[in-house]
Amino acid sequence: MPTPITQLEHARAGSITPEMxxxxxxxxxxxxxxxxxxxxxxxxxxxxRVHLEGKLEPMCIGSAAVCKVNANIGNSAxxxxxxxxxxxxxxxxxxxxxxxxDLSTGNDIDTIRKSIIEASTVPIGTVPIYQMLExxxxxxxxxxxxxxxxxxxxxxxxxxxxxxxxxxxxxxxLHLTMDRVTGIVSRGGSLIAKWMMTHQKQNPLYDAFDDxxxxxxxxxxxxxxxxxxxxxxLADASDDAQFAELDVLGELTARGQERGTQVMVEGPGxxxxxxxxxxxxxxxxxxxxxxxxxxxxxVTDFAPGYDHITSCIGASIAGWAGAAMLCYVTPKEHLGLPxxxxxxxxxxxxxxxxxxxxIARQRPGAxxxxxxxxxxxxxxxxxxQFRLALDPExxxxxxxxxxxxxxxxxxxxxxxxxxxxCSMKITEDIREMAAKGELVALSELEAKTS
Amino acid sequence: MPTPITQLEHARAGSITPEMxxxxxxxxxxxxxxxxxxxxxxxxxxxxRVHLEGKLEPMCIGSAAVCKVNANIGNSAxxxxxxxxxxxxxxxxxxxxxxxxDLSTGNDIDTIRKSIIEASTVPIGTVPIYQMLExxxxxxxxxxxxxxxxxxxxxxxxxxxxxxxxxxxxxxxLHLTMDRVTGIVSRGGSLIAKWMMTHQKQNPLYDAFDDxxxxxxxxxxxxxxxxxxxxxxLADASDDAQFAELDVLGELTARGQERGTQVMVEGPGxxxxxxxxxxxxxxxxxxxxxxxxxxxxxVTDFAPGYDHITSCIGASIAGWAGAAMLCYVTPKEHLGLPxxxxxxxxxxxxxxxxxxxxIARQRPGAxxxxxxxxxxxxxxxxxxQFRLALDPExxxxxxxxxxxxxxxxxxxxxxxxxxxxCSMKITEDIREMAAKGELVALSELEAKTS
Numbered sequence: 098m099p100t101p102i103t104q105l106e107h108a109r110a111g112s113i114t115p116e117m118x119x120x121x122x123x124x125x126x127x128x129x130x131x132x133x134x135x136x137x138x139x140x141x142x143x144x145x146r147v148h149l150e151g152k153l154e155p156m157c158i159g160s161a162a163v164c165k166v167n168a169n170i171g172n173s174a175x176x177x178x179x180x181x182x183x184x185x186x187x188x189x190x191x192x193x194x195x196x197x198x199d200l201s202t203g204n205d206i207d208t209i210r211k212s213i214i215e216a217s218t219v220p221i222g223t224v225p226i227y228q229m230l231e232x233x234x235x236x237x238x239x240x241x242x243x244x245x246x247x248x249x250x251x252x253x254x255x256x257x258x259x260x261x262x263x264x265x266x267x268x269x270x271l272h273l274t275m276d277r278v279t280g281i282v283s284r285g286g287s288l289i290a291k292w293m294m295t296h297q298k299q300n301p302l303y304d305a306f307d308d309x310x311x312x313x314x315x316x317x318x319x320x321x322x323x324x325x326x327x328x329x330x331l332a333d334a335s336d337d338a339q340f341a342e343l344d345v346l347g348e349l350t351a352r353g354q355e356r357g358t359q360v361m362v363e364g365p366g367x368x369x370x371x372x373x374x375x376x377x378x379x380x381x382x383x384x385x386x387x388x389x390x391x392x393x394x395x396v397t398d399f400a401p402g403y404d405h406i407t408s409c410i411g412a413s414i415a416g417w418a419g420a421a422m423l424c425y426v427t428p429k430e431h432l433g434l435p436x437x438x439x440x441x442x443x444x445x446x447x448x449x450x451x452x453x454x455x456i457a458r459q460r461p462g463a464x465x466x467x468x469x470x471x472x473x474x475x476x477x478x479x480x481x482q483f484r485l486a487l488d489p490e491x492x493x494x495x496x497x498x499x500x501x502x503x504x505x506x507x508x509x510x511x512x513x514x515x516x517x518x519c520s521m522k523i524t525e526d527i528r529e530m531a532a533k534g535e536l537v538a539l540s541e542l543e544a545k546t547s
Numbered sequence: 548m549p550t551p552i553t554q555l556e557h558a559r560a561g562s563i564t565p566e567m568x569x570x571x572x573x574x575x576x577x578x579x580x581x582x583x584x585x586x587x588x589x590x591x592x593x594x595x596r597v598h599l600e601g602k603l604e605p606m607c608i609g610s611a612a613v614c615k616v617n618a619n620i621g622n623s624a625x626x627x628x629x630x631x632x633x634x635x636x637x638x639x640x641x642x643x644x645x646x647x648x649d650l651s652t653g654n655d656i657d658t659i660r661k662s663i664i665e666a667s668t669v670p671i672g673t674v675p676i677y678q679m680l681e682x683x684x685x686x687x688x689x690x691x692x693x694x695x696x697x698x699x700x701x702x703x704x705x706x707x708x709x710x711x712x713x714x715x716x717x718x719x720x721l722h723l724t725m726d727r728v729t730g731i732v733s734r735g736g737s738l739i740a741k742w743m744m745t746h747q748k749q750n751p752l753y754d755a756f757d758d759x760x761x762x763x764x765x766x767x768x769x770x771x772x773x774x775x776x777x778x779x780x781l782a783d784a785s786d787d788a789q790f791a792e793l794d795v796l797g798e799l800t801a802r803g804q805e806r807g808t809q810v811m812v813e814g815p816g817x818x819x820x821x822x823x824x825x826x827x828x829x830x831x832x833x834x835x836x837x838x839x840x841x842x843x844x845x846v847t848d849f850a851p852g853y854d855h856i857t858s859c860i861g862a863s864i865a866g867w868a869g870a871a872m873l874c875y876v877t878p879k880e881h882l883g884l885p886x887x888x889x890x891x892x893x894x895x896x897x898x899x900x901x902x903x904x905x906i907a908r909q910r911p912g913a914x915x916x917x918x919x920x921x922x923x924x925x926x927x928x929x930x931x932q933f934r935l936a937l938d939p940e941x942x943x944x945x946x947x948x949x950x951x952x953x954x955x956x957x958x959x960x961x962x963x964x965x966x967x968x969c970s971m972k973i974t975e976d977i978r979e980m981a982a983k984g985e986l987v988a989l990s991e992l993e994a995k996t997s
Contacts, residue, residue: 173965202968227968235967269989275981278918279925280974284964287973294980297992329971330921331906331914369914370867370907396863396903398917398924400895401932402941406856407899413846413860417820431924431932432945433962445850449857453846456781457820464781464819467848468728471780474848474881475729482851482881491852495882512883514734515623517685518652518677521779523737524730530744531725539719542747 103317106357108136116155139386141359143220143319147256154218158388164451165422171200192444198222220258237288242301259319264302265345266325273338279329286325310356319359327366334368347383361388368394377418388421404430409446416454479506553767558586566605589836591809593670593769597706604668608838614901615872621650642894648672670708687738692751709769714752715795716775723788729779736775760806769809777816784818797833811838818844827868838871854880859896866904929956
């Protein structure tokens with residue numbers, strides 16, 4: 098057995114790392130429980146050794162832990178710069194992103210990523226094929242396996258904590274996508290598919306999987322096995338292409354873990370509500386419980402401009418079914434690059450999804466904040482309601498639109514019902530009457546009225 | 548058997564009314580199927596005979612039909628007027644409200660309702676106790692049963708199509724609410740409870756149920772049996788008070804139907820995801836399949852300002868489980884009276900919920916618009932995507948933020964990924980290559996590479 102490097106290797110060797118101690122406190126679980134989950138591959142702690150020397154505060158992803166949320170940021174060739182991306186990072190972390198992916202595909206990718214990793218307390222994920230393609234001048238056909246290995250090593254050295262690699266897209270499954278309504282919608286997946294078609298060769302990232310493991314193990318970069326053939330529409334959900342790739346991802350999960358690397362697995366995408374639990378169950382079975390990281394899923398395709406909502410529904414159900422991390426979708430999905438306000442709206446929706454999932458899974462303590470807010474609501478303690486709210490500024494602003502004066506912060510009503518129709522105010526009256534003995538037993542009532 | 552007046556009575560007598568014909572076309576069901584569903588009480592057609600003489604376009608509510616959405620409008624003592632309420636009505640109908648409830652509790656209730664009924668093509672619902680209370684000067688203790696009967700008759704004459712009445716709140720169940728975190732959160736329910744406490748008598752609306760049926764039957768006003776003891780927080784969900792009232796509602800459903808009136812039943816409110824299906828199943832069983840009309844439910848209490856989203860998750864799951872109509876919640880819920888933009892945001896969220904539910908229930912044709920939009924997306928037909936979108940203006944505005952020029956309406960990319968990274972563009976390339984025979988069989992590939 099080689100000297101342990103990764104969290105997985107340490108866990109298997111029976112040691113509890115400082116990172117495991119740290120996440121145990123955050124999760125209110127025992128360090129031994131964390132070690133066990135990591136050792137069995139059911140939990141990952143994405144913490145590049147380089148980023149650990151910086152500002153990273155370790156966190157874990159796995160169904161034994163609280164459901165996590167990822168926010169994607171990054172520029173495109175059409176818009177945004179370093180300053181804009183740092184602002185998005187801060188917005189994302191402020192609104193509770195547990196990890197952030199830098200998906201930049203435009204200018205200055207290296208500069209932007211360096212700044213993001215330096216500034217970030219949360220793990221940073223990337224999709225290395227994007228920067229590699231930039232360096233090849235946009236011609237995916239030019240890619241040689243070594244280009245990709247070099248880029249993974251370069252980004253690992255920079256401190257990237259987890260990487261999406263589309264190793265699971267195989268040549269023999271491409272024909273399964275030809276009759277799809279929306280084809281291949283993963284950027285990485287479509288690039289790899291095009292390379293395979295051009296060269297009539299198997300996926301070089303699949304072939305280089307063990308070499309990639311060796312690089313990632315050295316820095317403890319966590320795999321995020323990309324789902325390059327995920328459905329891009331309800332019409333393509335749960336089809337043969339998707340599940341053919343899932344089987345490959347199951348094989349790669351086991352191989353990656355054997356080689357000491359931590360592995361999580363990405364999932365769709367666009368799925369009607371009635372197929373979500375089946376999808377989560379199937380991934381958990383095929384990938385032996387490796388953390389499942391879903392991109393949504395959207396439960397309808399008919400509401401562009403509101404896909405943070407259409408996907409929040411799916412994400413909630415997925416989290417409830419056991420997904421370990423939910424990748425947010427912003428209102429701009431399918432329409433344009435998200436800006437700061439979109440990042441906020443996406444995160445709010447996904448914090449709601451993850452939290453609702455924790456409640457539905459009946460995680461101990463998950464409902465505490467809800468109950469505290471409900472008690473403040475019943476007590477007409479408006480300031481406490483705002484304080485406990487997911488987005489205090491917005492809650493306060495909405496309340497203050499009609500009743501801005503400080504005196505209304507203890508008023509026993511709001512403008513929704515007005516003073517006479519506040520049911521909670523009336524309940525107070527009722528309880529006072531009951532306390533004075535005015536709620537008599539039914540038998541007594543019947544005796545009176547008969 | 549008396550001469551049939553209501554849709555229910557006609558259906559039972561075997562006749563297909565013009566209203567049944569009309570809704571059959573809207574639902575793409577046979578008139579006989581509609582008649583059957585109405586006859587068994589599993590579907591209602593809320594169509595007051597007075598409103599039918601006006602602009603009403605009949606619709607139906609029942610789990611055999613498409614899932615419906617209601618929007619609440621109405622002023623409060625604190626804010627809004629007739630013009631504002633008519634604007635909200637138009638906004639609601641524009642964004643797809645299937646019914647609208649006028650919950651006014653402020654000034655000029657009669658004028659506002661008259662205008663709303665005159666202007667409305669969709670059924671209008673009310674909660675008559677509000678206006679009655681206004682006429683009593685706000686003192687619920689003053690109410691006599693005749694006050695309430697008179698008000699129901701007054702509103703029935705005006706053309707109100709369905710009415711929420713809290714007949715199910717019984718004296719003997721009040722003690723079950725005393726230890727709740729948020730007590731009684733239904734306005735009508737709390738008013739009735741206070742009346743019962745003051746007079747130490749049974750609910751006069753329960754006692755007057757048969758008389759109320761006689762009035763409602765004359766105009767064919769549909770019952771919306773109010774859930775006065777619905778939970779107002781996750782902490783109170785699925786408790787004894789809620790289910791004690793549900794049993795009463797089951798009894799009243801049968802009684803109302805026996806007396807010839809159409810009946811639907813309201814439901815909660817605040818429920819964690821894992822209890823929603825159980826709640827819907829239980830209502831369907833207890834109320835013998837009468838249409839279930841849910842208020843949300845919110846699946847978490849921690850996000851005031853975003854309760855259109857927290858409740859949209861619950862509403863989607865409820866609709867999937869068989870709820871027939873979903874009462875929207877706006878972003879202002881718990882904070883203030885909704886304005887025009889809030890009405891829009893609430894409706895968008897609930898159209899998403901109802902549509903996602905129809906898809907998950909695999910209703911024939913439910914996914915057609917999704918598939919058409921996905922095909923337009925894959926074809927880079929941006930204008931067609933906007934046209935098919937739930938909210939075309941918003942979708943177009945988001946797209947145009949970064950790429951406003953008309954030439955980009957047929958561009959094979961958007962600003963999210965930019966031209967080089969558009970997976971759908973790359974898929975097009977792949978399909979062209981495949982069409983040229985460049986996707987060879989795996990065996991051929993293996994022969995080549997070995």
